[in-house]
Amino acid sequence: MSENNRYTLITGGTEGIGLELSRLFAKDKHNLIIVARNKERLEKVKKEVEKEFNIVARILSIDLSVNNSCEEIYRFVEKNNFVVDNLINNAGIGSFGSFHELDMEKEEKLIEINIRSLTKLTNYFLKKMIDEKTGGILNVASTAAFLAGPKMNIYYASKAYVLSLTEAIHEEVKDYGIRVSCLCPGAVQTAFQNKAGIMKNDKTKGLMMSPKEVARIAYRDFKKGKVIIIPGFKNKLLVLGNKLASRSLGRKIVMHSNKSK
Numbered sequence: 001m002s003e004n005n006r007y008t009l010i011t012g013g014t015e016g017i018g019l020e021l022s023r024l025f026a027k028d029k030h031n032l033i034i035v036a037r038n039k040e041r042l043e044k045v046k047k048e049v050e051k052e053f054n055i056v057a058r059i060l061s062i063d064l065s066v067n068n069s070c071e072e073i074y075r076f077v078e079k080n081n082f083v084v085d086n087l088i089n090n091a092g093i094g095s096f097g098s099f100h101e102l103d104m105e106k107e108e109k110l111i112e113i114n115i116r117s118l119t120k121l122t123n124y125f126l127k128k129m130i131d132e133k134t135g136g137i138l139n140v141a142s143t144a145a146f147l148a149g150p151k152m153n154i155y156y157a158s159k160a161y162v163l164s165l166t167e168a169i170h171e172e173v174k175d176y177g178i179r180v181s182c183l184c185p186g187a188v189q190t191a192f193q194n195k196a197g198i199m200k201n202d203k204t205k206g207l208m209m210s211p212k213e214v215a216r217i218a219y220r221d222f223k224k225g226k227v228i229i230i231p232g233f234k235n236k237l238l239v240l241g242n243k244l245a246s247r248s249l250g251r252k253i254v255m256h257s258n259k260s261k
């Protein structure tokens with residue numbers, strides 16, 4: 001086993017895009033710190049990557065929607081004298097419905113995970129990377145970041161925040177030798193949509209990318225230092241089309257498409 005103190009920290013590294021990213025970093029001999037809630041899945045992924053790729057995987061069962069969860073992560077890293085040289089803020093949840101009908105307790109969780117924990121972890125580990133003059137941060141947003149999202153209003157807004165924040169930080173720290181990238185996938189075949197109460201029919205499933213393919217492109221482009229990573233030709237086209245169209249047309253299209261879900 002590769003026993004050094006350098007780690008890639010990945011949130012939500014047990015399922016979907018995060019699991020595939022865990023596998024890719026491990027394959028390249030990065031030790032991992034994986035954060036998610038479900039202990040069984042954490043143990044399973046740890047066993048798999050340690051056996052298959054001969055690396056060390058540390059697992060933290062932490063709910064990122066809970067106050068002080070980020071502090072728990074810093075304490076674990078500090079206590080063990082680990083260096084986090086790649087931070088992958090991947091964990092995120094979605095939600096669906098008209099804004100005035102939303103359950104605010106659930107929405108607060110979304111904001112805690114998609115925005116607050118991503119911001120705090122980025123701030124904490126970026127400072128360390130600047131001291132070390134090396135490192136990389138990959139924040140996972142969505143093509144939703146480029147549009148207003150009727151019926152998925154808070155989710156789209158949360159991803160717009162992630163994209164804007166990540167681009168700004170990229171510009172601020174690029175001269176320190178630190179890579180800061182934002183991954184913006186379109187719909188991906190994971191459990192995410194069901195968990196969020198989206199996509200009640202299977203019609204569009206064939207158009208979705210696999211998490212493996214999304215992670216492959218994300219990993220490759222992150223290593224190259226690309227700032228905004230949009231996997232897949234159709235998604236690139238969608239983002240380009242959105243740039244050319246008016247915002248009012250964009251939000252009408254999203255409303256129409258989300259209404260039919």
Ligand SMILES: NC(=O)c1ccc[n+]([C@@H]2O[C@H](COP(=O)([O-])OP(=O)(O)OC[C@H]3O[C@@H](n4cnc5c(N)ncnc54)[C@H](OP(=O)(O)O)[C@@H]3O)[C@@H](O)[C@H]2O)c1
Pocket residue numbers: 011012013014015016017018035036037038039041062063064065090091092093094113140141142143184185186187188189190191192193195211
């Ligand atoms: N799938 C899509 O269509 C799609 C499209 C664009 C962008 N994205 C973005 O891609 C990222 C990953 O999505 P995915 O589709 O791979 O999701 P997924 O398959 O649902 O996996 C989510 C991961 O996050 C962890 N997680 C969820 N809530 C958590 C919490 N409160 N605390 C800690 N960990 C938590 C989950 O583990 P536990 O449940 O064990 O905690 C799991 O490992 C998200 O940021 C999402 O917004 C997804």
